[in-house]
Amino acid sequence: xxxxxxxxxxRAGSAALATAALPELADTAQAAAPPRNLIVVLNSGGWDxxxxxxxxxxxxxxxxxxxxxxxxxxxxxxxxxxxxxxxAFFQRYGALTALIRGVQVRSFIHNDCTKRxxxxxxxxxxxDFAAITAHELGRDLPVPYLVLGNxxxxxPYAALTGRAGTTNQISSLLxxxxxxxxTAPYAPSEAEEALVRRYLTASTDRVASARGRSAANRKxxxxxxxxxxxxxxxxxxAQTRGGxxxxxxxxxxxxxxxxxxxxxxxxxxxxxxxxxxxxxTHQDNSQQDMLHENxxxxxxxxxxxxxxxxxxxxxxxxxxxxxGRTPKLNAGGGKDHWPVTSALVFGAGxxxxxxxxxxxxxxxxxxxxxxSGAIDTAGKQLQTGNLAAGVLKLVGVDPSVHFSGVxxxxxxxx
Amino acid sequence: MGLLAAVGVALTSCEASHDxxxxxxxxxxxxxxxxxxxxxxxxxxxxRGKRPSVGELRRVREQTSALPAIxxxxxxxxxxxxxxxxxxNESLQVRVAAGIYPAGFPARDALAGYSAQEVNVAITEAxxxxxxxxxxxxxxxxxxxxxxxxxADRIVASTWGxxxxxxxxxxxxxxxxDGRPHAGILSDSMLFTRHSTTYANSNRGRANAVARSLLxxxxxxxxxxxxxxxxxxxxxxxxxAVRVNPACASCHQTLDPLASYFGAFxxxxxxADIQTYPFRHYLPALSAPFTVSEPAYFGHxxxxxxxxxxxIAADPRFSxxxxxxxxxxxxxxxxxxxxxxxxxELQDIFVKSxxxxxxxxxxxxxxxxxxxxxxxxxxxxxxxxxxxxxxPALSRLIEDLTGFRWTANLDLDIGSGNIGRIDLLSDSLxxxxxxxxxxxxxxxxxxxHTMNASASLVLRGIASRxxxxxxxxxxxxxxxxxxxxxxxxxxxxxASIRAQLCDLHLRxxxxxxxxxxxxxxxxxxxxxxxxxxxxxxARRAWTTTLFALLxxxxxxxx
Numbered sequence: 018x019x020x021x022x023x024x025x026x027x028r029a030g031s032a033a034l035a036t037a038a039l040p041e042l043a044d045t046a047q048a049a050a051p052p053r054n055l056i057v058v059l060n061s062g063g064w065d066x067x068x069x070x071x072x073x074x075x076x077x078x079x080x081x082x083x084x085x086x087x088x089x090x091x092x093x094x095x096x097x098x099x100x101x102x103x104x105a106f107f108q109r110y111g112a113l114t115a116l117i118r119g120v121q122v123r124s125f126i127h128n129d130c131t132k133r134x135x136x137x138x139x140x141x142x143x144x145d146f147a148a149i150t151a152h153e154l155g156r157d158l159p160v161p162y163l164v165l166g167n168x169x170x171x172x173p174y175a176a177l178t179g180r181a182g183t184t185n186q187i188s189s190l191l192x193x194x195x196x197x198x199x200t201a202p203y204a205p206s207e208a209e210e211a212l213v214r215r216y217l218t219a220s221t222d223r224v225a226s227a228r229g230r231s232a233a234n235r236k237x238x239x240x241x242x243x244x245x246x247x248x249x250x251x252x253x254x255a256q257t258r259g260g261x262x263x264x265x266x267x268x269x270x271x272x273x274x275x276x277x278x279x280x281x282x283x284x285x286x287x288x289x290x291x292x293x294x295x296x297x298t299h300q301d302n303s304q305q306d307m308l309h310e311n312x313x314x315x316x317x318x319x320x321x322x323x324x325x326x327x328x329x330x331x332x333x334x335x336x337x338x339x340x341g342r343t344p345k346l347n348a349g350g351g352k353d354h355w356p357v358t359s360a361l362v363f364g365a366g367x368x369x370x371x372x373x374x375x376x377x378x379x380x381x382x383x384x385x386x387x388x389s390g391a392i393d394t395a396g397k398q399l400q401t402g403n404l405a406a407g408v409l410k411l412v413g414v415d416p417s418v419h420f421s422g423v424x425x426x427x428x429x430x431x
Numbered sequence: 432m433g434l435l436a437a438v439g440v441a442l443t444s445c446e447a448s449h450d451x452x453x454x455x456x457x458x459x460x461x462x463x464x465x466x467x468x469x470x471x472x473x474x475x476x477x478x479r480g481k482r483p484s485v486g487e488l489r490r491v492r493e494q495t496s497a498l499p500a501i502x503x504x505x506x507x508x509x510x511x512x513x514x515x516x517x518x519x520n521e522s523l524q525v526r527v528a529a530g531i532y533p534a535g536f537p538a539r540d541a542l543a544g545y546s547a548q549e550v551n552v553a554i555t556e557a558x559x560x561x562x563x564x565x566x567x568x569x570x571x572x573x574x575x576x577x578x579x580x581x582x583a584d585r586i587v588a589s590t591w592g593x594x595x596x597x598x599x600x601x602x603x604x605x606x607x608x609d610g611r612p613h614a615g616i617l618s619d620s621m622l623f624t625r626h627s628t629t630y631a632n633s634n635r636g637r638a639n640a641v642a643r644s645l646l647x648x649x650x651x652x653x654x655x656x657x658x659x660x661x662x663x664x665x666x667x668x669x670x671x672a673v674r675v676n677p678a679c680a681s682c683h684q685t686l687d688p689l690a691s692y693f694g695a696f697x698x699x700x701x702x703a704d705i706q707t708y709p710f711r712h713y714l715p716a717l718s719a720p721f722t723v724s725e726p727a728y729f730g731h732x733x734x735x736x737x738x739x740x741x742x743i744a745a746d747p748r749f750s751x752x753x754x755x756x757x758x759x760x761x762x763x764x765x766x767x768x769x770x771x772x773x774x775x776e777l778q779d780i781f782v783k784s785x786x787x788x789x790x791x792x793x794x795x796x797x798x799x800x801x802x803x804x805x806x807x808x809x810x811x812x813x814x815x816x817x818x819x820x821x822x823p824a825l826s827r828l829i830e831d832l833t834g835f836r837w838t839a840n841l842d843l844d845i846g847s848g849n850i851g852r853i854d855l856l857s858d859s860l861x862x863x864x865x866x867x868x869x870x871x872x873x874x875x876x877x878x879x880h881t882m883n884a885s886a887s888l889v890l891r892g893i894a895s896r897x898x899x900x901x902x903x904x905x906x907x908x909x910x911x912x913x914x915x916x917x918x919x920x921x922x923x924x925x926a927s928i929r930a931q932l933c934d935l936h937l938r939x940x941x942x943x944x945x946x947x948x949x950x951x952x953x954x955x956x957x958x959x960x961x962x963x964x965x966x967x968x969a970r971r972a973w974t975t976t977l978f979a980l981l982x983x984x985x986x987x988x989x
Contacts (some may be wrong), residue, residue: 125663126636128876129651139654141877143767160884165873175879180866183531183859187866198839198855202894203974208964213979216957221984223950228816237817240881242982247884248891299629302567343664353631353753356657381659402744418634 052154053365053412054281056289056319057147058270059168060312061131062296063340063354068382069095069313070359076140076378079344080352082305089369091115094210099306101122103312112362112370114330115390115429119374119382121298122340122397125354127297130339132356133166138418144419146335146405147288151177152412155287159250163280165273166292176240178249178287181276185264189257196264217245240317253286258283264289264317272316274322282326296338300351305342312336320363329364333412336361344380357382360404366411368431374399390428399426447534462812463801467495472941473818474502474796477761477989478508480824481831488941502796506789507567510827511806515558515566515788517823518760522644524872525625526555529853530845531873533624535703538848542708546846546851549856553586557621560584560602565615567790571745572753572786577737578615580604591620592709611695611713614740617641620696620712625872627699631666633723634690634698642689645743647752648767650682670723688727690871692739694718694880695723703846706711747778754778754791761795763880768813773835809979817988819880822869826856827983829893833901837893857894863889882987894981902974915939915977922971929955934978940985953981 064070065082072086072095073079084097089107092114092165096104107114122130123139132138135145138222151162152174160179162171162430171178191197227236257278270293277289293312298304316336323329337360342352357380363369373390375383385402386393397403407426408418416425441871461802465473471491475483483491505511517675520526529551536542538550561582567572583593584602586620595605607618626640643649655678662668673683695711695718698710703822726734728742743749753779770911777794784790795801804816820828825906830836841861855862859871867889868879905916913933913939918931929946932954936942958976980986 066489067690094455104464123655123657124651125657126651142767164941167871171879175868176881176883178879179884182863182866184861186861186863187888190863190866190885191893197841197843201892201899203895205975205978206964209961209975212957212960212964212984213975216979217952217984218983220950224817225986226734228805230805231812231816233815234805234817235818237881237988238984239885239989241887244882244884244887248887251884251888262590267479270844294841299631341664346664347631347664348666357659377659377926402608403708 018233041384043388050067051331052287053411054328055408056281056332056334057148057288057290058133058144058312058316058319058334058336059166059290060293060296060308060338061166061168061292061294062127062298062335062338063130063342064296064308064338064358065298065302065342065352066118066359066376067342067344068309069096069100069307070116070312070361071376071380073378073380075343076379078379080302080346084102086165092370092372100310100313102206105421106313106317106320109317109362113365113367114361114369115367115371115373115428117360117362117373117399118339118403119376119385119399120358120360120404121382121400122356122358123400125340125356125394126277127339128140128352128405130217130356132170133401134337134404135168135174135337135403137400137402139168142172143170144174145290146408147172147290148172149177149409150152150412150414151286151288153409153418154412158284159286160280160286161285161288161407162287162429163277166290167278169290169291170191176243179251182386185272188255188264191252214245214249218242222244254280254283254285254377259401271318274315277321278319278326278328281323281328281332298342298351299347299353300349301341302346302352316361323364329363333362333364333366333408335408336363341380355380362411362429366431367429373428375427385427387424388427390426397424447875461808462803462806464799465804467491467498468941468943469804470802471498471501473801473989474498475505476820476824476828477796477801477818478502478505478514478792479508480821480827481510482828482938482941484817485937487911488937488943492878492943498792499797502793506793507802511792512563512567513823515563515829516556517821518757519562519761521870522756523558523622523625523640524644524870524876525621527551527560527625528578528858529847529850530860531871533627533873535701535847536590537703537705537846539614539705540707542586543848545586548841548851548853550586551588551847552761553584554590555625557581557583557587558622560948561616561619564602564604564832569787569789572781572788572791573749574615576615576617576740576743577748579613579737581607581613581618581914587621587983589708590710591712599898607713608709609711610715612736617692617740617743618735618765623693623696624700624702624712628693628721629699630721633687633721633896634693634696636847637685637693637696638686638690641693645752646746646748647755649750653682655679655682673723674869685729688722689729689734691708691722691724691726692736694722705772745885750782750786751775751778753788754781757791758789758795758800762800764813770778770813784901787901817984819868819882819988821878822856822867825867825893825987826854826984827891829897832915833897833977833981834904835893835897835900837896863892890982894978897981897988898974898977902970904975905940906970916973922969924960925955928958932958932976935980939980940983942985 067073068082073081074086084095090111092111092340122133124130132141136143148162148171155161161177189198221242229235229238273291280286341355341358343355354363375392376384383392384394384396384397385399402423403426406420406423409416409427410425411429468488468491471483487501499860529547534551535557536550538545538547542550561872563581582602583605588595592608593605594608595603595769597603617820626637627636639650658885661672673679695715755774758769780794781791803814837853837855840852843850859865865875866885868886870876901915906920929951932951935943936944961975962972
């Protein structure tokens with residue numbers, strides 16, 4: 018017998034909405050946290066949330082940008098002609114999107130905030146939630162965690178991480194043609210490759226037998242053994258799917274989107290970290306206009322590409338920045354660091370078309386009910402750990418394993 | 432085949448291995464340790480990024496007591512100097528790729544004629560070179576913060592205006608000509624280019640960089656609740672809050688006085704914009720506006736970098752932090768996992784040796800922790816018995832074994848002049864250092880100590896180049912000039928091939944094996960079948976064999 022609860026009604030409702038808007042998602046409406054891919058888009062430097070995500074028109078204690086508050090579905094945004102892609106994104110994908118405000122980072126130093134927003138903890142020895150996702154759900158894939166930006170923190174899951182490199186130099190290892198390094202003078206034939214592989218496997222097995230009693234040693238040997246398989250699969254991926262594309266400056270988000278979605282589609286990875294930069298507008302905060310416009314144009318591209326590749330129904334995208342910006346402008350017309358930020362989560366399983374949490378007229382984080390997402394003075398300030406745990410739950414990972422005692426942001430989950 | 436038996440606390444025994452060294456019975460403890468020759472391989476790779484020579488391996492095999500003397504030789508080697516630089520870069524984070532800010536010093540004016548890579552490698556390594564100099568010349572380690580000199584080469588001297596004691600191509604002692612006080616790396620311009628500041632920050636970032644790297648004291652490790660009523664964009668409000676707001680003052684009461692020592696260094700600039708050298712980096716006139724407090728070292732008032740250096744040198748946290756960092760680096764553990772009791776023991780030894788970094792390194796590499804091989808102890812030790820070779824070390828190791836160094840000549844100018852030739856395993860922008868598990872000192876600041884897909888690709892990449900290189904060069908060379916292959920290209924006799932493979936195992940892995948050993952059976956099968964697959968082309972077969980051996984888990988780890 019089905020118990021009719023508000024949650025069920027909401028889930029059914031959102032499924033129906035999703036079905037109407039995006040036929041691709043129909044099959045997932047009743048799934049209980051199936052494993053989902055994860056893409057993280059980190060916008061390094063600190064975005065000014067008042068430019069779109071946390072509008073404060075008329076606020077007297079905040080230097081607000083130009084624009085008008087606009088409601089798209091149930092999400093209020095700051096809208097302006099200079100940032101049309103923000104509107105376009107929410108109009109198209111708002112139903113799948115949860116907008117989270119008032120994430121308390123508890124720092125305002127870039128690298129410190131980055132580790133907190135990504136790992137949900139104050140330690141850079143811990144893994145970020147994308148690495149955790151890759152470990153829990155995709156460890157048998159060739160490159161479970163694909164890092165296309167710079168700021169990923171793999172922690173104990175370094176063995177599962179593959180980095181493309183700042184100039185996509187991994188592509189030169191897969192196909193040196195067109196890159197600056199000379200092609201290797203030796204390339205094994207299929208028969209030679211098999212012989213080499215047999216030898217390396219035997220050697221590794223022998224070392225495992227002799228030195229693999231401790232968990233640490235086993236981990237090293239297993240990582241090496243797995244890396245041989247991953248290596249082979251990566252090369253095959255490059256041959257059959259065109260690999261990681263041309264050597265290019267991977268900080269371009271379009272390049273990262275192409276590489277990441279191709280990798281997900283090809284079963285190469287389970288989680289990917291993308292990154293943009295330039296958000297640290299200590300001088301001339303008006304640059305946030307162009308930054309927001311570019312970001313949301315690319316988020317549109319990302320969502321559309323995922324849709325086209327039939328990935329959106331089994332993927333979650335988390336868009337965030339490690340910090341916010343001060344409510345007031347400084348003497349240079351810029352804004353400085355602020356320990357409260359916002360985040361966007363869209364995709365499969367997201368309780369979309371809503372805002373979770375909030376900030377006050379001074380951009381301080383308000384207390385929130387982590388189950389409902391509603392502002393609640395009896396609730397708690399939303400911490401990075403709550404967000405990380407909530408995302409893990411959303412993608413199908415039990416957060417209690419990695420965030421023991423931390424309450425997850427259940428409000429994210431449909 | 433096994434490795435060795437454990438050494439018990441109550442039992443004395445010799446270490447045993449299958450390769451003929453004195454055997455010992457299994458003891459009641461669960462930890463096992465490396466044999467003397469395995470230990471030598473680990474020491475050599477950790478301290479120098481090279482395998483021991485065959486002669487050294489034989490010496491230790493015949494007489495285990497020869498190991499400490501060999502360690503002492505290693506500590507005098509130039510390769511140990513490179514290791515020292517790499518070790519300290521993990522904390523100071525100054526070695527930045529030529530095309531990444533805050534590097535990008537242009538090869539123009541006085542530096543025209545150099546490549547951008549040469550210029551930026553020299554400049555970014557300068558503080559590490561000073562530390563190397565102090566250690567190599569057996570000076571007390573504290574001199575890294577008290578030295579009344581700096582260390583530079585011609586590039587660095589031209590960049591900052593340094594008068595060198597000697598002319599020549601190497602690194603020499605010198606003096607900044609701009610009148611700045613000298614206090615080791617605390618006076619170094621690259622350190623304070625990498626760790627820059629803004630007016631609002633007022634050198635606090637620099638102060639934390641110094642505290643974190645030299646005292647293992649990280650202000651950012653504290654949890655804080657930021658008072659949102661403070662307008663952080665208003666310098667006056669911030670200035671007030673750091674004094675009177677308890678959450679802010681808890682750090683700033685110590686941080687701000689420490690920051691005051693660095694006010695005279697240029698706050699922030701884009702190196703690529705430099706038009707002429709030397710670049711004026713030390714600007715005492717900036718001290719007042721960029722300083723928010725009277726200088727003091729954790730409550731001890733005193734002015735000047737020399738005072739700061741003396742206080743750091745006398746601070747017990749300095750020697751403890753050094754002990755922790757050396758232990759962590761050499762044992763491949765996280766800093767926070769260094770056993771406290773062990774760190775305290777090492778600190779004591781370090782201090783009693785008058786802060787001899789060589790003594791510290793020697794003590795660590797001759798200790799049981801370092802010799803640790805394996806364990807089935809349920810209470811896990813943070814130690815690993817298999818340690819992945821670091822990227823710069825892998826580059827040296829492969830070159831030493833095969834004569835091949837993986838470089839590329841980049842005919843690219845990204846704003847600082849033609850990049851020029853780069854070592855692909857020691858560069859993070861165009862090269863593979865980060866893919867191999869290294870750091871780039873800006874974005875990727877923690878090394879990865881396990882193999883993964885991208886690291887495996889890099890290892891394969893270098894093997895596919897080093898193998899044909901050494902095969903071609905060895906077959907073209909006469910006996911004494913050969914590096915790995917002593918057998919002739921036409922040799923087919925199984926006994927000779929097996930003997931060659933035994934030699935390769937010794938040279939590449941430091942393993943003494945007999946021709947009938949299963950490891951040689953596998954290697955021989957590889958060669959024999961590769962020969963068949965190559966239609967009898969022995970050169971090709973040896974290339975395939977070495978291509979495999981250079982990717983072996985025993986080469987990538989130690």
